[in-house]
Amino acid sequence: MTATTSTPLSHPANGRTASSSSSSSSTTLDAPLTNGSSAHKHAHAFATRAIHVGSEPELSISGGVSTPLDLSTTYRQTRVGEHKGFEYSRSANPTRLAYERLIASLEGADVLLAAALREQGVTDPAKFEAGPGGLAFASGSAATATAIQALAGQGGHIVSVGDVYGGTSRYQLKVAGPLQGVETTYVDMSYSTAGDGGEVESDEDQDQAIVDRVEQAIRPETKLIWAETPTNPCLSLVPIRLIAAVAKRHGVFLVIDNTFASPYLQQPLLLGADLVVASSTKYISGHSDVVGGLLATGNPAILSKVRFLQNAHGAVPSPFDAWLLIRSIKTLVLRTRQQSLNALALARYLEETAVPAGLVRDVRYPGLKRKRESPAQRRERELAWTQLSDDARRWLVREGYSVDGEGGFPAGGMVSFHIASASPASQTETQTAERFLEHLDVFTLAESLGGLEGLAELPLLMTHSGVDPEHRRKLGIDGELVRLSVGAEDVDDIVRDVAQGLAAAVGGKQ
Ligand SMILES: *Cc1c(COP(=O)(O)O)cnc(C)c1O
DSSP, X not given: OHHHHHSTTOOGGGSHHHHXXXXXXXXXXXXXXXXXXXXXXXXXXXXXXXXXXXXXXXXXXXXXXXXXXXXXXXXXXXXXXXXXXXXBTTTOOHHHHHHHHHHHHHHTHHHHHHHHHHHTTOOOGGGOTTOSSEEEESSHHHHHHHHHHHHHOSSXXXXXXXXXXXXXXXXXXXXXXXXXXXXXXXXXXXXXXXXXXXXXXXXXXXXXXXXHHHHHHOOTTEEEEEEESSOTTTOOOOOHHHHHHHHHHHTOEEEEEOXXXXXXXXXXXXXXXXXXXEETTTXXXXXXXXXXXXXXXXXXXXXXXXXXXXXXXXXXXXXXXXXXHHHHHTTHHHHXXXXXXXXXXXXXHIIIIITTTTSEEEXXXXXXXXXXXXXXXXXXXXXXXXXXXXXXXXXXHHTTOOTTOTTBOOOOSEEEEEEOOSSOOOTTOOHHHHHHHHHOSSSEEXXXXXXXXXXXXXXXXXXXXXXXXXXXXXXXXXXXXXXXXXXXXXXXXXXXXXXXXXXXXXXXXO
């Protein structure tokens, strides 16, 4: 413990023996291909890394194929200062380190970090004192707080996407505001309202409208741009590459909350983001049984800063939670594929059957192809395709999907829509939506998302009840907006459940 406090930026897990074990793993699954133009490539595809990184049999003295769960809080030193890379479990724990290597690999932080370190003359990334490029936290909120503390500084300014996670805006306004003197400006970074013209706009004009809104919000003291995509609960998309270019031009960092997409579908670091934050409570856990968070970056300076704060705050997950998350990630690809297929089927039912029947309106699903779509909707669908990870896009192409295919393509497990109230009354009228939610049988009425079981909620009165009413109105969060986290149950049961819920809530009234 004393060693870590006296040398705050050093990662104790890079002592003699530990570095040999992590470098042996990094020569197999983790390793960037160092030759030629493949600086940003892994030796293995996402699905392979998700199963093997952090679970190398060499980590276990028995050769076990499951990561050893190391519950020790402290570690023997053979002589003063001589140890296997671990001193005290808050600072570094073998199970958590295995999980952090896995995060770094899935988000692509490891290859970016290796490349950045090579430029600084460091040839063995396993020796980098701040760790492997991924960091585990006790919750997504702890990761968010750490990122804002590290990057916004004292008296800095944040340009944030408007429909940011409620807990994130709470931290921006009520913690970073008073404690760091940080101001936050909220900006619409989506195509949904880009331009506002109503006329058919060129792609360039649509892009420029987003760039203009972000640039108008940037000040001399702006330190970072904070975005989330897809957003919550409206599932708008933010063009990461475009915003990353703006961030670069103005010398500010881009942070992307990758919770809703999960690293299988989207890897923001590879699209130009500087730091990824996510709540692993959602898709990464996938079983609604772990609260956790993560940060990932390929920038050595950012990594050192957040790593220092991780140890200083001590908001780390238990070794058992880290172990559970390693176990969860082994099925991330299978879960995400099935939940995305189910969500697309449900979105298509809503768009093609429930909308014409007058039961719902404004179905939101990133991959949905509508019969008639506005230029902004087309642009958003194209963005949903281009922003997919290479691995996810390869899967979709293999399955016969394309960016313009009829009906659309699977792109995540979240669907939201407005229920058609019998009397489209006030903004706060929730009766019809409540009736719908209470009639669901397969879906459980609950907050959160990403689990194998379908969850349904009413953002106005549940996840977004703390958001300023005027801000909520602007985002379109009213008493008719319903958010569904589609599970991996049988797809016919899922669609039938929503259909009977709508019939009970809306149908009977008409
Ligand atoms: C849940 C969530 C968070 C916060 O994570 P916790 O693990 O609940 O602290 C942050 N961002 C998004 C998008 C989330 O959905």
